Amino acid sequence: MASENSVTETGNNFVRDIIRADLEAKRHSEIVTRFPPEPNGYLHIGHAKSICLNFGLAQEFQGRCHLRFDDTNPTKEEQEYIDAIERDVRWLGFDWGSHLYYASDYFEQIYAWAEYLIQAGKAYVDDSSIEEIREMRGSLTEPGRNSPFRDRSADESLDLFRRMRAGEFPNASRVLRAKIDMSAGNINLRDPVLYRILHAEHPRTGTRWCIYPTYDFAHGQSDAIEGITHSICTLEFEDHRPLYDWFIENLPVPARPRQYEFARLNLDYTVLSKRVLTELVRQGHVSGWNDPRMPTLAGLRRRGVPAAALRDFVRRVGVARANSQVDVSMFDFSIREVLNKTALRRMAVLRPLKVVIENYPADGSEDLEAINNPDDPAAGTRRIRFGREIYVERDDFMENPPKQFFRLSPGREVRLRYAYFITCREVIKDAQGEVVELRCSYDPETRGGNAPDGRKVKATLHWVAAAESIPAEIRLYDHLFCRPDPGAAGDVFADLNPASLEVLSGCRLEPILAEAKAEEPVQFERLGYFCRDTGSESLVFNRTVGLRDSYAKTQQTV
């Protein structure tokens, strides 16, 4: 049973089965997971899957989930990213309590373990160059060869390693390697690098260190230090598991964590590669990490996607070991699902077409009552102003309509939502023949939207009063990329959708929208879900997602 007020729900999956079995077998008294981002970019929807899984599992089994920054590479990591990641995880709805950690907190311990391996004859300092190491590693089909430095004494390695730490050597001049098996089929076992020299300032440890452990030498040990029971990561780390286990088994670590892998999320028309996302920002293809077209949590948030929708989506997608590519319609569904229940309804006209109601009093106007959310009576009602001159959507009028079109056209009667039935009497065009105004009549008997004589209309249009409505800019977003598998043909950037952003100015909104707050979802009736843009001085709205539109669908096939 999915409870709406719970963010625990992770759905059924194999990791959960494993945890359940472990708990039943009393292998752990408590389960501890962790979300371990590297602070070298912003979190995206793929990370949301991992966050929901890790935090969700911890909540479900009453354990805990740590937020641990995997900050072992100072050349790529920044404080800005650390701050953004914390903000985004919190926004998504999760709380790590006091369990905020950094792999860099463990540098001293990890270093000590490196010396331990050297002394045990299981690690050595290699003076080979990057190229030599690569060359000696062999290939996918050929075994590697031992480094000429592999058999030097533990004492010599220890001395060299201490001098590496002391800063005696330049970058890339030496590394510390584990002594495992250069002929292993699994390349990760061919004497992996444990430490490299990096004279770089670290966002946390400053210049205290000039050697840094690699991911492989830091991750599992960090898990052990924190007492992580289930270290959940993505499939590409599967080959690293034997190495993860090797360190756990060969080091006097305080616990025995286990690594489990699941398939990362892939979404149609979306890129979830940090490298590419960073480039999009750096090259200015988007306005920043929080550009509403970005799949980042910051971008989605600015676009108006609620955290609850992300959680719902992730739950629906599930967790498995098979690579998959999820259809965006599933994400759109989750967004609408949440927004339909929460967004206040408003009226806004994106492309205004003036309508003059000829038989309405010239200086008259009146207030009508409109419902804020038909699915939530508690949301109440509001007054909307009606007058002789209004705006309707240009798309809601056609001079020569096809059979399927039942909105406004010459001679046809339609309903103005919450107002009156109107009938189009005359079409006014400019010199170029473009329709610039409609002259209509209204039926005073239909106030509120119902005809006493019971006659029906086939369409209800949204509208705003010309005089009282306020102007605004509205930004419509489309996929950032124009093919479902960006980059599959070569250059990802060549697949950028040139029409991913459409800016509409001169839109007209009902006045109450002037008070809208960023991130507060509203539904512009018959159009979609929108939210006010963050950071814009003037009135700007972003379209989060459109409403389902079965009419548009029929038009595509005709």
Next chain:
RNA sequence: UGGGGCGUAGCCAAGCGGUAAGGCAGCGGGUUUUGAUCCCGUCAUCCCAGGUUCGAAUCCUGGCGCCCCAGCCA
């Protein structure tokens, strides 16, 4: 001619030897002052081929296909 995974409907995904859950999309219909929502209905024999079994998506054998790995990235 290396190692590690995966293969159930257009897209996700349950299933763990007993006769194919669920969701998204699609299609058909009903309700409707949003062509929205909501509600009904419809939509697969499980990569292929053998085998074991009373019975197989589930077990065995052999194929085929796809993904990951040769950073001093994570």
